[in-house]
């Protein structure tokens with residue numbers, strides 16, 4: 001597909017954001033760039049290096065006049081120009097590319113085999129331009145969540161970490177008319193988008209939105225006597241709370257139900273002994289405890305692979 005050249009002012013804004021991020025480990029990556037690098041299977045250290053390499057002005061934008069000779073730093077001779085990089089980032093976010101360790105052509109192929117509800121597609125496209133869009137689950141992941149809900153015959157579900165509602169909408173669409181999804185999210189602005197799309201998809205009556213800290217919502221469900229009354233839970237929020245969410249959900253979800261925890265591979269960081277930030281340590285510890293936890297049966301998966309195999313099971 002042909003792409004229009006990016007206006008210089010837009011390019012400057014994204015280049016500045018990327019440059020700030022490249023030198024400040026405490027800052028989150030610019031959303032679209034993070035989506036692009038994750039989609040490409042690039043880990044955070046390489047992504048940061050790429051961001052720093054990709055911030056020289058794009059070809060054709062600094063002449064005339066050009067105050068000093070341009071030096072393009074690049075990681076390898078085939079590094080794309082920054083304009084191409086930024087355009088790619090936007091495209092990646094728009095297309096919902098997010099898959100650990102899968103190269104882009106194969107992931108494109110996978111995405112082209114996802115059945116995505118039109119309202120989910122619209123939500124994904126609207127979210128792509130929003131801050132934090134890289135947090136959204138991919139269409140393939142959402143399809144798997146919906147399928148798990150259907151296989152379970154789930155009627156009552158919980159989601160921790162709604163953002164703009166992509167995964168919760170996929171689950172709500174898969175629920176029967178009598179179904180109920182308790183959707184926990186602390187951010188009001190994201191929830192406004194989510195609620196709008198629940199309405200558009202005609203599932204708002206199935207979703208019970210809890211706008212507060214998720215841990216408080218889960219505790220209050222237990223206080224209301226709802227122990228063992230849920231079939232399915234999906235956790236996709238603050239990683240340092242995983243253990244606490246898991247313990248609460250273990251009480252809320254019935255025996256034979258399913259708890260899905262997102263990001264347990266944490267973009268590969270859990271396997272890198274040099275990465276020891278609090279989120280990574282927390283997920284690593286959580287995975288270790290779960291491995292030894294005899295109360296549950298576990299399966300840690302690179303999501304899209306299980307998605308394909310389950311699809312084929314159903315096809316034949």
Ligand SMILES: C[S@@+](CC[C@H](N)C(=O)[O-])C[C@H]1O[C@@H](n2cnc3c(N)ncnc32)[C@H](O)[C@@H]1O
Pocket residue numbers: 135136137160161162163164165166167168184185186187190212213214215236237238
């Ligand atoms: C990874 S995003 C969720 C993405 C969502 N599942 C989707 O597919 O679009 C995580 C969300 O969790 C929310 N969150 C983080 N900590 C939370 C907390 N303690 N209580 C409730 N929500 C929280 C954030 O505001 C953010 O919107």
